[in-house]
Amino acid sequence: MPNNIASTIGNSAKTLADEVYQKIRDDIVHGHLTAGDKLKIEPLKKRYSVGASPLREALNRLSSDGFVFSKGQQGFNVSEMSLADLEDVTNVRILIENDALTQSILHGDDHWESNVVAAFHSLSKIENSENKSEPFLLEQRNYTFHNSLLSACNSKRINQFYKTLYDQHKRYRNLARGAKIEGRNLHEEHKALYHAALNRDIKLATEANEFHIRKTAEVVMLIKKEEWQN
Amino acid sequence: MPNNIASTIGNSAKTLADEVYQKIRDDIVHGHLTAGDKLKIEPLKKRYSVGASPLREALNRLSSDGFVFSKGQQGFNVSEMSLADLEDVTNVRILIENDALTQSILHGDDHWESNVVAAFHSLSKIENSENKSEPFLLEQRNYTFHNSLLSACNSKRINQFYKTLYDQHKRYRNLARGAKIEGRNLHEEHKALYHAALNRDIKLATEANEFHIRKTAEVVMLIKKEEWQN
DNA sequence: ATTCAACACTTTGTCGATATTTTTTATTAA
DNA sequence: TTAATAAAAAATATCGACAAAGTGTTGAAT
Incomplete structure (x- = not known):
């Protein structure tokens, strides 16, 4: 019986990774992160106020969805538009x-x-x-x-x-x-x-x-x- | 000019997360991991000989693909079959x-x-x-x-x-x-x-x-x- | 100009610590 | 005994520091 606000308002127990996933996705869709942009971990940590782990997990999901692409050992980029x-x-x-x-x-x-x-x-x-x-x-x-x-x-x-x-x-x-x-x-x-x-x-x-x-x-x-x- | 075997045989610079993603996916498809199974981090680390980070990244991608589901703060499970x-x-x-x-x-x-x-x-x-x-x-x-x-x-x-x-x-x-x-x-x-x-x-x-x-x-x-x- | 080696930067992966949450167990009251 | 509650244990999620590996760049020597 947790009585925090989240559990009283909604039901979904969201993780930090879930939240930052949605935020980055929104930023890509709305053009705040533009096509081809390099998504470096350190700046993103500051921008979204999370650690590296949930951030990388979110980026991995986004690359499954096609909003982001990752290649070999070269990190993540915002997907190109053409x-x-x-x-x-x-x-x-x-x-x-x-x-x-x-x-x-x-x-x-x-x-x-x-x-x-x-x-x-x-x-x-x-x-x-x-x-x-x-x-x-x-x-x-x-x-x-x-x-x-x-x-x-x-x-x-x-x-x-x-x-x-x-x-x-x-x-x-x-x-x-x-x-x-x-x-x-x-x-x-x-x-x-x-x-x-x-x-x-x-x-x-x-x-x-x-x-x-x-x-x-x-x-x-x-x-x-x-x-x-x- | 890396001269390791991988770079001479194939071209793809695979990360550990990529490899463990494929292994778990194969194990699910072939039934070695069965529907509903709880995917606890510690046992999986030993089974696939990787750390928690690449493991969690792989699980996140698998959940995007529907082979695994994750709910709130309750970890990962192999997707159910019906x-x-x-x-x-x-x-x-x-x-x-x-x-x-x-x-x-x-x-x-x-x-x-x-x-x-x-x-x-x-x-x-x-x-x-x-x-x-x-x-x-x-x-x-x-x-x-x-x-x-x-x-x-x-x-x-x-x-x-x-x-x-x-x-x-x-x-x-x-x-x-x-x-x-x-x-x-x-x-x-x-x-x-x-x-x-x-x-x-x-x-x-x-x-x-x-x-x-x-x-x-x-x-x-x-x-x-x-x-x-x- | 080209090659090659040294350098810095970035990413990836590991590990351990901690807070939170969930699940289990034990205890108590009906 | 059953049900509800409290305490304990386990598991998860997260963070930060660090090591290892890869990439790209710079600049000197040819």
Whole structure:
């Protein structure tokens, strides 16, 4: 019967390695640690206020996930970004997410439906408004919506892989933050996906999902084309 | 200019953590470490003759891959096996492998073809013979054949995920080793897959692949049915 | 300019100490 | 006896210091 705060608020007994794993992952996804950066142990110890052991454990997990790469005896680096890699994340994410979506549509019950409805409503509310002052909130509700759609997929592996792919894609998406996008209506894309899913139309829903993901990737490609000399 | 043996034979500068990762993974796949086993640090240090740091780093990577699970502050355990999990590996492996196979058939060149031909020939040679004295050799050539089929898939993520899924499936397959299988002709299944792939018939090839994988899973289910109370 | 050797830096791995947590055992009260 | 509680033991997670091994660099000699 431990009566510390963590055990009363949440249930998860997180280790330091878990925490620093999440922090570094976030920093990579949001670009605070940029592609190719060398991840030296000593500076990181100070930055995240942990010892070498949990740090190295976190870096090992991140390299399994593909956010970091380690080679021989040369330590760790933040994974590189490239056009080819963006294409890879995009294709694999579509494959995995469309499978999850299909499973969800097949197995989703009333509870699933109402979650989707609620998430879509929350997202619509700030998508429609002209007030773009809350990019964090928008990102959060965007994730909640997409996640609700897939939440009735009961494959442990698909769910885990999907989360990794979502964040890897988000890392690319963050490169294009603030870019002016011509002729794109995000809300309409979400709406199409939403209605197809609730109508249990697998073909339409997966097509809408693929379109949505590819569009996002295209925006990034357009902006980074020259930098990646393609 | 290091002149140790490793650098002359192979190229990869492996760390102790890399080595112990592979050893533990092999021991799990081959059942030397059985489902649910507690992986205590001290005994493992002696068993693999390494210190705690590389050991914990290996265990962390294995838990990312799903061979091991770690919860809160309760150390590491070998992942459990169950009917539901076998179904999950099977389904996800089919999804991933069929995508890889499709990509391979689309992009495979002459070199790919000749690799497939060679691997199939090697496999056939020992599959046809009555001599079952070499299960290790058979397993090796089986892997080489399947791998050659997928080798023209150029998605880094699919390739990595596929290897993990193959080993997780192999872990289940090993449960049924030596079981008498009625009415199954492995060679015919491989042959169908082989010809469809070389004929660039994606539909036929992926169907043959799915059939092959499901058949394997069925054998395991049949044997473990009661034990898993289904 | 190229080669080679000495140097510094980084990473990897080991070990031991410590705090925290979990599990087990023992004890007590009903 | 059973159940609840307290104490003891074991295991885990973490840190810091140090040794070993590898990498890269500098600079002199050819």
